[in-house]
Amino acid sequence: MIVPFSIRDFLDRAVAVYPDRVAVVDEPNQEAPSWGELTYAEVMRRAKAQAARLDELGVPVGGRVAMVSQNAARLYTSFFGVSGWGRVFVPVNFRLAPAEVEYIVEHSGAQVVILDPSLAHLRDVCGSAEHVFVLGDDDEQVWGGGGEPEPWEADENATATINYTSGTTARPKGVQQTHRALWTNATVFGWQASVSDRDVYLHTLPMFHCNGWGMVYGVTGMGGQHVVLRQVDGAEILRRIEEHPVTFLCCAPAVLAAVLDALKDWDGPTGRDRVRCVVAGAPPPTRTIERVREELGWEFIQIYGLTETAPLLTMSRMREEWDDLDPTEQARHLGRAGAPALSTQIRVDDTGELLARSNTVLEGYWENPDASATALEGGWFHTGDGGTYEDGYVTIADRKKDVIISGGENVTSIEVEDALMSHEAVREVAVIGIPDEKWGELVTALVVLEDGADVTDADLIAHCRERLAGYKCPKRVEFRDELARTATGKLQKFKLRQEFWGDRERQVN
Known part of the structure; x- marks a missing residue:
């Protein structure tokens, strides 16, 4: 028996097993009225309402819906309300300049654009879309659909999201990720990072970025709780970890630096021996890793990947063989990019570039067959990063791409x-x-x-x-x-x- 993978599987399971559990705690400080706390049953109701509204607007299966927003419960829900019924979700970096947003909306062919109220001025550059809505002001037109949406027969090879990334050309490229790739990333990442129904996940990472590295899906599928953070601030991260209490977060090294900087003026708990922190983007210095483990008392996990790989390719996490090493040596081991994730193959070509094969690799670049062929030449994804792969671990040495x-x-x-x-x-x-x-x-x-x-x-x-x-x-x-x-x-x-x-x-x- 073959049952097609779909990203809606994650929300379906959460509703079946944990319907009355709090799914998401929305950001309280935002221009649009906060959605407060939503149960998984309520998230599903709103996702269905959004899908039904897209039916009414005439957005077909495979049609694109773009959203430009900072982290918010509305953005979280839209990952399911759009892709869960066969459309393609295009989460856009809210930091981009108007001209960049205009290009992405036009290039993706988005019929619908949804804007954070702080970005309402971008309405002027979204003229290629048939419908442009602003969160808060136009909620009824986005989530006001009634009844059941039109059914969608899941196709795991269909594109679920297009995530735009800066590449080696002046124009951003749209990374097409299928339901199969996103499903695989979320389950493998979640399993290797020990995600469970006891987790409280803090969204310090922007959800637009690789769909929150897949944790939008993975934490949902296990019935964990999502805590939305709209703007990164070291002291605020510590406050929310204490308030909720958080067990898990993903972030860039700069966010870790902000938390460590805020620690000197913080007299509350840090989530010691409770919080797992996954870091990617660039390998932090060994001393930073030591400080995270010693001063915050967090478990440090590093991953390596790209938007094109959904993103997980490798993971570096503490292992039994390192238990007797001193903390500095442990930190050095953790500073490597990591060992290949389950079902991922890694090799280094003659030029020193890291190549990868995985179920999480992109389908292709949207409307860019030449770039797709170059990236996937020879049946391997060309990462653009130079490094080594020795003793089962990848170390990044330099970037072949500019x-x-x-x-x-x-x-x-x-x-x-x-x-x-x-x-x-x-x-x-x-x-x-x-x-x-x-x-x-x-x-x-x-x-x-x-x-x-x-x-x-x-x-x-x-x-x-x-x-x-x-x-x-x-x-x-x-x-x-x-x-x-x-x-x-x-x-x-x-x-x-x-x-x-x-x-x-x-x-x-």
Whole structure:
């Protein structure tokens, strides 16, 4: 017997087993009226109402519905209300500039766009969509459907979500993930991270990012409780861990740094010996891992993956063989990207690039067959990361793609360079990532100006802010007389990076 996988399986199970359990505690501090506490039965009722409303709006199976929102119960519910009845959900990064949102809405062909009230001004750039709604103001038009939605016969190979990511070109690419891939990621990730019905999960990670790394689904399927955090703040994370009480969270290294920084002024409990913390985006320093384990008393787990892999490829978690090692040596082991997840195969090609095969790998890039063929050449997904795979563990050494990971977000250098080159005073520019204790890697622009140009670093950063999301803009600008190039004129970024990275073994931070 073959029963097709569907992401609605997770909510169906939660409703069957835990209908009256609190499913989600909404963010209390937001412009749209908070939904407060919802049971799993109520989440299902609202998801069905949303699907029925999409029926009324004429959005067909396979039609795209985009949502631009910070973490919210409405966003959580929409993962099921849209994809659970055969449409394709497009969760969009709320930090993006208007022009970037406009491109994604148009490129995805979204018929419906739902906006956070703080982003209502984006209505003006969503003209390609037939319907644009604002949370709070238009709730009745989104969740006001009555009765049962039209049934959908699950197709595990159908696209469930399109998640846009910065790649190696100036335009973002839409990662198509099927129900099968998302189902596999959520179950394998959840199992290897020990998710259970006793978990209280704090959404410090943006839900738009790889669908909350799959925990939107995985925690739901086990009947855990979701606690929504709208804006990352170290002290607020500690407060919510105490209030709810939280057992599990996922985050970027910059979030861990914020929590550790807030700890010096915190006199309450930290969830010691209760909280499991999963980190990805860039390997934190060994000392940071030690502090998380010693000062917070949290279990530290590291994963490696990409939006294209849903994201889980590898996991590094404490194991029995390391019990007798000293804490520093344990932290060094945990600092590796990890061992392959169940059903994942890893190898390193002749150029040193990490390749992967997994049920979680993307179906392809939306409306971009050339990029899809390149990424999946030879039946392996090309990660764009260089590293080693020894003794069953992956270590990331550098990035083959011209991508910077800052604060857990991907920033494509080419996109930032394009924005800077649009300034009349800029003759040449190279954008690189340099090590930074807070952000992991700092977006840094090395700029050669036109003769006689009079412009400051602040001017150039402001110029970028008019064109790019804030997290993509350079945090540092340095002016140079020239940039290192090959005889054929190609930038030699490895030489430009060398002065900042020095003799570090790994060219990632």
